[in-house]
Amino acid sequence: LERIIIVNLSQNEIQFRDVPNIGLENTGRALALSLLKEFVPDNTDYFNENNVIVITPGLISGTYAPSSGRFSVVTKRTGGGLRSVNLAGPFANRLMSLGYLAIVVRGTAPETLPVILVINEKGAALKSMPAIRYQPITETISYLRQEHGKEASVIGIGPAGEHVLPLGTIFSTYPPGKPEYFCVRGGMGDAFGNKGLKAIVVSSEKEFNANIVNPEIFNNRVKELTAIIREHPICGKALPSYGSITLMKILKNGGRLEEDNKPLQQAESSTDIAERQNTNQPKVNRACSVNCPIGCLNRHTTAGISPFDSPFDSEAFAACQNYFGITDQSFVINLNKKCFELGLDSIEFLSSCALLMKINHYQNAKEGLIQLLEELRLVSPVGRILGSNTSGIYSLYAEYKELRQMVTRKATSEHANFKVQIPNRIPGVESLSEMEYLYSYILAAQNIGMCLFTTFAMIDNPEALTLLAQLATGRTGKRVTPLMIIQSGYDSLLKERAYELDSMKAGMLDNIPEFVKVLYRYFGREKQ
Ligand code: SF4
Numbered sequence: 001l002e003r004i005i006i007v008n009l010s011q012n013e014i015q016f017r018d019v020p021n022i023g024l025e026n027t028g029r030a031l032a033l034s035l036l037k038e039f040v041p042d043n044t045d046y047f048n049e050n051n052v053i054v055i056t057p058g059l060i061s062g063t064y065a066p067s068s069g070r071f072s073v074v075t076k077r078t079g080g081g082l083r084s085v086n087l088a089g090p091f092a093n094r095l096m097s098l099g100y101l102a103i104v105v106r107g108t109a110p111e112t113l114p115v116i117l118v119i120n121e122k123g124a125a126l127k128s129m130p131a132i133r134y135q136p137i138t139e140t141i142s143y144l145r146q147e148h149g150k151e152a153s154v155i156g157i158g159p160a161g162e163h164v165l166p167l168g169t170i171f172s173t174y175p176p177g178k179p180e181y182f183c184v185r186g187g188m189g190d191a192f193g194n195k196g197l198k199a200i201v202v203s204s205e206k207e208f209n210a211n212i213v214n215p216e217i218f219n220n221r222v223k224e225l226t227a228i229i230r231e232h233p234i235c236g237k238a239l240p241s242y243g244s245i246t247l248m249k250i251l252k253n254g255g256r257l258e259e260d261n262k263p264l265q266q267a268e269s270s271t272d273i274a275e276r277q278n279t280n281q282p283k284v285n286r287a288c289s290v291n292c293p294i295g296c297l298n299r300h301t302t303a304g305i306s307p308f309d310s311p312f313d314s315e316a317f318a319a320c321q322n323y324f325g326i327t328d329q330s331f332v333i334n335l336n337k338k339c340f341e342l343g344l345d346s347i348e349f350l351s352s353c354a355l356l357m358k359i360n361h362y363q364n365a366k367e368g369l370i371q372l373l374e375e376l377r378l379v380s381p382v383g384r385i386l387g388s389n390t391s392g393i394y395s396l397y398a399e400y401k402e403l404r405q406m407v408t409r410k411a412t413s414e415h416a417n418f419k420v421q422i423p424n425r426i427p428g429v430e431s432l433s434e435m436e437y438l439y440s441y442i443l444a445a446q447n448i449g450m451c452l453f454t455t456f457a458m459i460d461n462p463e464a465l466t467l468l469a470q471l472a473t474g475r476t477g478k479r480v481t482p483l484m485i486i487q488s489g490y491d492s493l494l495k496e497r498a499y500e501l502d503s504m505k506a507g508m509l510d511n512i513p514e515f516v517k518v519l520y521r522y523f524g525r526e527k528q
Helices: 028-039 090-097 137-148 189-195 214-230 231-252 268-276 311-324 329-342 348-357 365-377 381-386 389-396 401-406 411-418 434-448 451-457 462-476 480-513 518-523
Strands: 002-008 015-018 053-057 071-076 082-087 100-106 115-120 124-128 153-156 170-173 181-187 197-200 301-302 304-309
Touching: 002 124, 015 124, 028 053, 028 071, 028 082, 028 100, 028 434, 028 480, 053 090, 053 189, 071 090, 082 137, 082 170, 082 181, 082 480, 090 100, 090 153, 090 170, 090 197, 090 348, 100 115, 100 231, 137 153, 137 170, 137 181, 137 197, 137 329, 170 189, 181 189, 181 329, 189 197, 214 381, 214 451, 214 462, 268 329, 304 311, 311 329, 311 348, 311 365, 329 348, 329 365, 348 365, 348 389, 348 401, 365 381, 381 389, 389 401, 434 451, 434 480, 451 462, 462 480
Parallel strands: 002 100, 115 197
Antiparallel strands: 002 015, 053 071, 053 100, 071 082, 115 124, 153 170, 153 197, 170 181, 301 304
């Protein structure tokens, strides 16, 4: 039987709840939404003690299904609905291998010392952990892996999250090796910091031990889907080689993947990596987890210069070029590492620096970046302003309308500018617009645990969606069709929209004028 862990930090208490019947509708982001609705009262603010953080692996995480180890971290926004980030690493696989569909974190730790949550075969426990308070992420991971085993998977926050800075984000470990971890884009480290939760450690013995009801159906499909993903020109080659920002630039130029950007970044071959691998050095990680055939880590290089560890380096490089004209690759790699050590969303850090440097007329971009990172590390007043991200900074300078365009916009802000076409859609959902079909697949993928990098190979290929449905069938023992996958994503989309609207309606009470206090007293009596 699979279970949910419910942790109450205020009460220092952990409970478990059985979930008898799992499926597309109650795993991943779909499950996270229903847990938010259950545990968070209406009109709860982001930092309110009553808000919760929900962590959910996908339906087929913890199996050898390709690229299926993604997980969602979800909470409620102030005055709105759900806020989420999606992370990778063996964490989700290990959690699902122990039979856990979700972790719900309620309350706030009563002391100022950070706590950690440890999950293993024996159950789950909360521990106070003063030794790692405000520690950089490498130290945090090494301390926790010494205590809980070198294969332990860890998610958590760095000093930026502990100081509850909006620029603080969540890290997730890779298997032991280089790179050791990444910091996800999208923040939410402040939600962990506000609760006093520094990290969650999962130290299961096995990474791929999720309960599969029908292994025969399941195992046969794993190889076939892996081959489809690996052979796709974007998933198997361009994306891991160039990273998503460079890929987007290439696609803007008409999709000429082969001609553009070759001198800048090329895929490093397995032989090159083997040569680079030296017995004294940590293992070179090619993927977040061994079940990913894409392996987008350590795949970008420029001849003679140290290679990018991950698409994050590559994206930071593109951002540095774009904002500051910096083309010094070693500088960017180093800067990105320092940002990660503090637990920062490095791309948002660069955007925030670009805005602050424009406001303050910085002349030397490299010096400015180093100086601002130091302000952030020291949590000085300037560091705190910077840490409030582009929207926080802009709110202080809103009279300068020309700066508005430098505020980071939502990923979907380009929605209206595009006419998406997915020619090979599965039949049965013709009433969905192409864009709705795209979003439905994205949400379904997050419910299932698939890395979004696989979308190129999956969404426009009914054969791939059929294999994915068969994997879900094998995992649950219940018949799942490709149509049900898209429908489940659409269902999630509708439920999230409804939650957003309900939360906004609840927030409308905030807009009633102060005079209402007089009217309460004139027309009523205070309840005893
Ligand atoms: S494609 Fe990259 S990010 Fe996605 S699961 Fe594979 S290695 Fe991780």
